[in-house]
Amino acid sequence: MGWFTRKRKDAEQPETKEEVFIQCPACKAHIYKAEWEKNLEVCSHCNHHERMTCWERIDLLIDRGTFREINRRVTASDPLKFADAKGTYGEKIKETRQKTGLNESVVTGRGRINGIRVVLAVMDFRFFGGSLASGTGEKIYQAAAYALKHRQPFIIVCASGGARMQEGIVSLMQMPKTCAAIARLQQARIPYFSIMTDPTTGGVSASYAMVGDIHIAEPKALIGFAGRRVIEETIKQKLPDDFQTAEYLMEHGFVDLIVPRKEMKDTLHKLLKYCVAA
Amino acid sequence: MGWFTRKRKDAEQPETKEEVFIQCPACKAHIYKAEWEKNLEVCSHCNHHERMTCWERIDLLIDRGTFREINRRVTASDPLKFADAKGTYGEKIKETRQKTGLNESVVTGRGRINGIRVVLAVMDFRFFGGSLASGTGEKIYQAAAYALKHRQPFIIVCASGGARMQEGIVSLMQMPKTCAAIARLQQARIPYFSIMTDPTTGGVSASYAMVGDIHIAEPKALIGFAGRRVIEETIKQKLPDDFQTAEYLMEHGFVDLIVPRKEMKDTLHKLLKYCVAA
């Protein structure tokens, strides 16, 4: 979680070198913090799109002052009473909640995009790598139900390493569960957009991320089912650098649009106009 | 049309060598005519399935005495008043009708398969290479409409080189026309099986042949969109021998079952039982 600390915006301490400059994790260039932030955490050298917190993402996409969170209290549960070598999952949930201020790996709510009402679910990689667990699935299911009830478009911003191991089979079942939620939207002709940011992999890519009416990806985002290492071990070959990038996915037919962060909100607004009856 | 003459069954002349033996067009083996016919014109050496006339096919598939032809009078028309270097299409239609006793490249009717009522369309390669023209399309459309009206399964036995050039754009329009007929069956949940025999290519493969609930092919049948020569000219490579065979199509996911001629009727019957309410 060093990354999160690195880019906190509210540091009021005297400025040291680390606080004036940000080092781009992709190209290692040093960039003025002010420029980095103005550029929405996109590297001006290599176009690397840094991961965002859910709140930054909501700021980016939703009209100021219009976001209302729903089902905030739904939090990670521990159906398996899971423990590994380093301790219990229950303890880790507590720590993660404290550290992130989040109750689960997704925040859901309603708001407006240039005036158009939408229901939004935004995953946050800080919370167990944005993993899909029972709380995540439930919040997405409920958000979709809200969108269905109010006949408003539903948008999920994906950022996830996949299903959360610590909830075992219950995590896996969030794949059919969330797809059932999307199926209900489908039947009711409610638009559903999937935005894939870095990373969108595993059980998330193999469920709601990949069944959108429109698939939008951020440049260079990692998108895929299996992990690179597992694939390399399986096929006994090194994979090309662009494997499982947004650009690669688009070439292979799975992404409609690759949209730079700066244009994301306006692009969503333009797309929504085609999908929402005037 | 030498092939047709070669296998007429009603020859009453004194037997010469040609009439005692049949030469397999695929492996060139000489086979006793009686054996060839008992074997349903399938070569016992190489399993080559010789093309059949529509009447032979109907005998093969439909319970004896149950076939009733419908729309027999629909015949080839000449919407373009077409003529080429060798004469008019109108003349050629007349000749072909006389030579084959057929009015179009397809015969349609109703009948039973081991007791199950079906509507059947059987193409005949002797009539302009089984080509799809306005009469063909109309007969198939009407047969499908009959199947729809009586809620009986519809089966097409394809044998066609594609759209008939001599009816130009009108032939081409038989592709959407026949697909509209199948779409209506689809909406009404009426089973539609496509049987692809040698050859099923061009506009027929790119319309009703490829939108069946079940796709059945005869062994080694040629099935494809573009002609081998055109493809070889396009890619400047020789194609492998098995290219566009039934087996190749099955490997690539486009054929459900490859069924030897002898088992065709029973297989159809077995399949029909799953698709027809008891």
Add this chain to the structure above:
Amino acid sequence: MYLDFEKPIEDLDAKIAELKAASSGTGAGPDPQIEKLEQERSRVLKDLYSKLTPWQTVQVARHPERPLLRDFIAGLCSEFIELHGDRHFADDQGIIGGFATIESHRLMLIGHQKGRTVEENLRCNFGMARPEGYRKALRLMRLAEKFRLPVVTFIDTPGAYPGADAEERGQAEAIARNLLEMAALRTPILVVVTGEGGSGGAVGIGMGDVILMLSNAVYSVISPEGCASILWRDGTKAPEAANALKITARSLLDLKVIDEIIPEPAGGAHRDPQGTMEAVKKALMKHLRRFQGLSSKKLAARRMEKFAAMGRYR
């Protein structure tokens, strides 16, 4: 670039250019001789294009400067958001599509894309789509159906790509599936044949409620060259085949295969792309308005009936 039969125009243009060069810089008023020649040119051009043979029409339809899909998009749409991919295998660039706005109409625009440069042609394979192109088109049509947007398709292709890979991945199945699904699609489909309507590759996105055709476009079951080499056993008889095949807009209207001809400016679309855009836009607007809010279920049934009637001559 002048086509063979445009020699008289070429000559007139040369003369006009010569005179213009001679009189340039003289500061004199309009040269009456040039004006006369230009009137003459206009008359000849109109005359030539009013009497095009089918084979000449083929040449115009394939003219390298004829407006291509991306030109139409730029000329017609105030907005176009391209959507990519078939969600199965690839993003074919031989058929492109996306959300588009024409005047006040939001719609799904889909069409064959040919290229002008070598790179463009490599990318879009000369407008010869692979199965993925047809499957992308179908995906976009279903999207349009979901959001009750009309579909407008633009046809301009020599044909579906006859390559081994396209066969392997089901060129026939992809086209057939499109016809099956377009038959039942519950949203209006408007088709414009803008250039070459090449056989199955054209009809694979061409099953519409209304089919419009530019006056110098062609639409055929087989290329004249292909037909000539089969039926005449001589590829050079393409003009004869073009004639016999009845591939011009006029013939297709007579055969009731198309519904309306969109007249191109004199001298063909490539001489006046702007005028062509206006003509296409006018025709599209008329029909978009006509289909606005039409019951989608009835629509599909009527579309099926429309095609069922094709080839009924008894």
Add this chain to the structure above:
Amino acid sequence: MYLDFEKPIEDLDAKIAELKAASSGTGAGPDPQIEKLEQERSRVLKDLYSKLTPWQTVQVARHPERPLLRDFIAGLCSEFIELHGDRHFADDQGIIGGFATIESHRLMLIGHQKGRTVEENLRCNFGMARPEGYRKALRLMRLAEKFRLPVVTFIDTPGAYPGADAEERGQAEAIARNLLEMAALRTPILVVVTGEGGSGGAVGIGMGDVILMLSNAVYSVISPEGCASILWRDGTKAPEAANALKITARSLLDLKVIDEIIPEPAGGAHRDPQGTMEAVKKALMKHLRRFQGLSSKKLAARRMEKFAAMGRYR
């Protein structure tokens, strides 16, 4: 073949064999010593299998002699007509399917196919399906929906194939699409987990109205080895991971992820395939009867609700 924990059985079997060899040909009646040993063996076997640890269960679920899909088909179905291909790209043999008859029930049977021999495993890729396998499954489910046949799926896979080609052709999309469509499918779906329920590759055909599981099958979000190497940073801790992951039928029933356990004969399915078939058939028949003629629209809504309830613990 004996599993590690079956050492007592192996010893007893050796002893019994020894005694039998010694007494063979003597023509005497049943040897009371052998009978005693066989009773002992039966008791020990039952005891062993009633106390299997999760990791031991994994070993049983992966037992090389455990019945595979084709064994179940042979054992359960009076008729099976395999249908091939996804109509897009290939006929994957990692998932197979077709029309099947079990007793008087006609249905669509679909499942993962593992192999026993090297050739079989090459062909079916050890039961690790590619996107084409999932797409074939979906095609067959839609066919079943059209003809109102119930769908029965059999799950036995280490997971979806993690190969570069599978990624390229949309492994994630294929599984996701199946979940979306299975949610809304208007015909009953019955799922039987027979061996390994390997993560997304399993659930990709596992979204049913009722989910049955053989008593020694396992079903997990990740293999115990994979989990151990990530969370314990030590692949040999698989037994601990297996324990923590709650992957046995008993645990899944407690978690309400499955609906019913089908008890295997003592000593596991591989020791008594016939008995296993009978148990599976009995369970299937019960549920097939239960779902017979059920309204298909209500069915899909209920299926969605069933999965919506999973993971609600507040």
